[in-house]
Each structure stands twice: as structure tokens, then as C-alpha cells.
Amino acid sequence: MNHIYYSHKNILLFMNGSLKIGTFSGIPILIHWTFLIIIPLFTWIIGSQILLTTDLIASLYRVPIDTSLITAGYMPYILGAVVALGLFAGVLLHELAHSLHAKSKGLKINSITLLIFGGISSMEETSPDPKVELPMALVGPLSSLGVGIACIAIMYLLSSSLGNAPVAGVFTFVFGYLGMLNIFLFGFNLLPAFPMDGGRVLRAFLARSMPLNQATHIAANVGKAFAVIFGILGIILLNPILILIAFFIYIGASQESAAIQYSFLLRDVTVGDIMARDVLTVGPTMPVREVTDLMYTTKHLGFPVEERGSVVGMVTLADIHKIPALDREAMQVRDIMTRGAIVLPPGAPVIDALRIMSGNNIGRIPVMDGDRLVGIVTRTDIMKVIELREM
Ligand SMILES: [Zn+2]
Incomplete structure (x- = not known):
């Protein structure tokens, strides 16, 4: 039911809408909003099938399980929540294994994001090297296998030391279940289906x-x-x-x-090769209404904001949209522009520009040669180059 993968690139679709929950070894750990749905869902699924799963665990591991405490009151759902959270701890360990291994090989880890079906470790690497990738792909599933075996060992230890007491049933259920799930994660991630680990292998x-x-x-x-x-x-x-x-x-x-x-x-294309050289800029005091008119006439949806010869920000359709239509009448560019805009030198690889655009959800980047604005590169232009090169 779970699967995990990590990515060498910023995954375009899933990276938005995440919340930082902490940092481990300098790596920010994020949870995606879908996580807030899946934990209650798993809690409910596990809780409502508790007797069925208890039978399965008892017969799989050949251990007796006393169900009197497991089925009492709200216990099925409490245990469901414990197993669901334990599963995601397992997913986090799996991702940390990938990330820490990559880090030890000198790769930069941007973040780990836990989402609806596992996690993504976002790393910076321009072209994956198979010699590095193979052990990096395997270390995740192997850590899941290790966690699974450890859970099963703990289950046997507790069940033999606690005997057949009701509380032993609870521990056997939780650790037996987590053991099963982590070994499932191990096997499922080794399916040769990209983007899972097996696909990377x-x-x-x-x-x-x-x-x-x-x-x-x-x-x-x-x-x-x-x-x-x-x-x-x-x-x-x-x-x-x-x-x-x-x-x-x-x-x-x-x-x-x-x-x-x-x-x-795009391997040998630079920003300077494909940028538009005739950049239309706007001043910080231009009324927002004039910017909208300029968008209608030029069909450009964003302009660098230039003040006394230097670029101080960008103003885009998205900036204008943030302001209620009535308020726009009285506003100037400087009231709504994005300050400290990202810029690139003409020699920067186009693939970097595309990555920055995807990562920051922007459509255009001004190109600066030193202090001088020399052009602008847009996502549309990059896509056109890709189409041409695909021929
Ligand atoms: Zn993995």
C-alpha cells in the first residue's frame, strides 16, 4: 500500500504544499498536505479490520495473540493510528537511508518530503552516474528490510517475555504489523518499475x-x-x-x-543562446493598470522592474492577481512587484533555468551580464527549444 521513491530532480507536481516538521543531519524534513489525509485513512482502515489482521499476524508468525485488549473500546483505532505513524516512521528511515548515503557521496540533499505514498528525497545531481545510483537505490529497500526484521525480532522477544497477557497481544499486533509492512516496503520498492528503487536498479x-x-x-x-x-x-x-x-x-x-x-x-544550450534580447522593462512607479495594458499589447505576462539602470524585481500577472481588482486602480508596480528576483548570467545552462523555474513556480528569469540586463528567458521559449531538438 505504500511506495517510496527519491528523485534526482525536483518533482514538478508534488513538491508544492509541504510543511516543514524538522531537520535531521542538516536535511529539512517536510510533510506534504496529503499526509494529513492518509494518516486518518490508514488509522480507519487498520482499525476497522483489526480482527482480520490479528488472525493473519498470529498465523503468519505462529504466535498466540490475546485480543481482549486489542478490541476493547477505541483500542482498534488507537492501534490503527500507532501502526499508521509507525509505518511513516519506517518510510522516513527508508528515505533517510537514501539521503545519508547520497550525502556521504558528496551529493547535496535539498529535502525529504513525505507524501501520500511514501517519500521523495530531493537531491542535486546533474547526470546520475550508474555506479553511484545502484548502491543509492538499494540502500533504501535494504533499510526497510532491516527495520522489518528488527520489528519482528522485538515482537518475538516481547511475546516470549510477556507470555499470553492481554498487553502482550497489543505489542505482538503492533510490531508484527510493522514488521510485515516494512518487509512489504522492501519488496514493493524493488519492483523494476521506475520511479521506484527497483526501476533505478x-x-x-x-x-x-x-x-x-x-x-x-x-x-x-x-x-x-x-x-x-x-x-x-x-x-x-x-x-x-x-x-x-x-x-x-x-x-x-x-x-x-x-x-x-x-x-x-538541453545539454549544451546556454541561457544566452535562447534568451530574448529586446527586454521590455517597467519602472517602479508605473501604475498597475498600465502594466496590465502592456501585457495586453505585448502578450508578455511579466516584466523586470528597472530603477536607475538596475533590476530591482519582477512584476508578473501572478503578482497582479494577488491584488483585488478594485485596489489595483490606486497601485503602482513597486507596491506589488516581487523584490530580489532570481537572475542568471548568459553563460548559465538552460537546464538550470528550467529547474529554477519549476522549483520556484516562475515563468521567466531576467538575464544579467554583470549589472547589465541583457535579456530574458521564459519557460515557453525553453519548451520551444525542447520541441525543436526533439525532431
Ligand atoms: Zn527508496
Whole structure:
């Protein structure tokens, strides 16, 4: 029911809407808003099927489980919450294993985000090296296996030392369940379906005998095939979680494949090669209404704000949208502009510009040669270059 992956790129769709819950070894740990749905959902699913699962755990591990405390009052749902939170602790450990390994290899880790079906470790790396990627992909599932075995060991220890007391039943249930889930995470993540760890193992293997983008393409297609199979199974079995997993794998595979394809197609293009040189700028005191008129006539949806020869910010359609229409009448550019805008030198690789745009959700970046504004690069222009290069 859970799956985990990490990404070398910023995943375009899922990174927005996250909340920081802490930092470990300098790595910010974020939770995605979908997490707030999945914890109660898992709590409910586990709580409502508690007797069924207890039977399964008892027969799987061949241990007796006293159910008197487990089924008392609200206990099924309390235990459901404990198992759900324990599962996500396991997911976090899995992601930390990837991230700490990557960090030890000198890669920069931006963050770990826990989301609806696992986590993403966001790292900075321009072209994944199969020799580095293979152990980095394996270390996550192996840590899940380790956590699973540890849970099962604790379960046996507690069940033998506590005997057949009702409280022993509770511990056997929780640790037995977490043991099962972590071993499931181990196996599921090793499916050769990109963007899961197994897909990365497959790609590292393929990349020995072909270019990386081709290897990624094949691994992503295998991932999509798995997604289709899970989707069909989910529909046949009327299982919404399976359908969500299918959707998640499909999107992830497509995005990773596109990200690698883009960095391949744009590998030798600089911002200076494709920027528009005739940049229209606006002054900080220009009325907002005039900016809107300028957008209508030029079809540009953002302008650098220039004051005494230097760029002091950007004003975009998004900035204007934030202000209620009535208030816009009395406002000037300086009231609504985004200050300290991101700029790039003409020599910067275009793929960096695309990454910054995706990561910050912006559509254009001014190009500065020293203090001089020399052009502007937009997402639309980059997409056109990609289309041309795909021919
Ligand atoms: Zn993983």
C-alpha cells in the first residue's frame, strides 16, 4: 500500500504544499498536505479490520495473540493510528537511508518530503552516474528490510517475555504489523518499475550498455506498464489505493523520464543562446493598470522592474492577481512587484533555468551580464527549444 521513491530532480507536481516538521543531519524534513489525509485513512482502515489482521499476524508468525485488549473500546483505532505513524516512521528511515548515503557521496540533499505514498528525497545531481545510483537505490529497500526484521525480532522477544497477557497481544499486533509492512516496503520498492528503487536498479543496469536517457526511457516505460497493470487490478478489485498507486507511479515515471530527456536535449544550450534580447522593462512607479495594458499589447505576462539602470524585481500577472481588482486602480508596480528576483548570467545552462523555474513556480528569469540586463528567458521559449531538438 505504500511506495517510496527519491528523485534526482525536483518533482514538478508534488513538491508544492509541504510543511516543514524538522531537520535531521542538516536535511529539512517536510510533510506534504496529503499526509494529513492518509494518516486518518490508514488509522480507519487498520482499525476497522483489526480482527482480520490479528488472525493473519498470529498465523503468519505462529504466535498466540490475546485480543481482549486489542478490541476493547477505541483500542482498534488507537492501534490503527500507532501502526499508521509507525509505518511513516519506517518510510522516513527508508528515505533517510537514501539521503545519508547520497550525502556521504558528496551529493547535496535539498529535502525529504513525505507524501501520500511514501517519500521523495530531493537531491542535486546533474547526470546520475550508474555506479553511484545502484548502491543509492538499494540502500533504501535494504533499510526497510532491516527495520522489518528488527520489528519482528522485538515482537518475538516481547511475546516470549510477556507470555499470553492481554498487553502482550497489543505489542505482538503492533510490531508484527510493522514488521510485515516494512518487509512489504522492501519488496514493493524493488519492483523494476521506475520511479521506484527497483526501476533505478534497472536503469543503472541498462545504462551500462546504452546512453542514460535511453535507459531512463526504457525503465520509465516498464514503470508505466506496471502502473497500467495496477490500475486495471485496482478497477477489477475495486481497490482505490491500488488505483492511486497506479496513478502515482505513472506520473512519477513520466516526470522522471521527461526530466532526464530535457537535460539530454538541453545539454549544451546556454541561457544566452535562447534568451530574448529586446527586454521590455517597467519602472517602479508605473501604475498597475498600465502594466496590465502592456501585457495586453505585448502578450508578455511579466516584466523586470528597472530603477536607475538596475533590476530591482519582477512584476508578473501572478503578482497582479494577488491584488483585488478594485485596489489595483490606486497601485503602482513597486507596491506589488516581487523584490530580489532570481537572475542568471548568459553563460548559465538552460537546464538550470528550467529547474529554477519549476522549483520556484516562475515563468521567466531576467538575464544579467554583470549589472547589465541583457535579456530574458521564459519557460515557453525553453519548451520551444525542447520541441525543436526533439525532431
Ligand atoms: Zn527508496
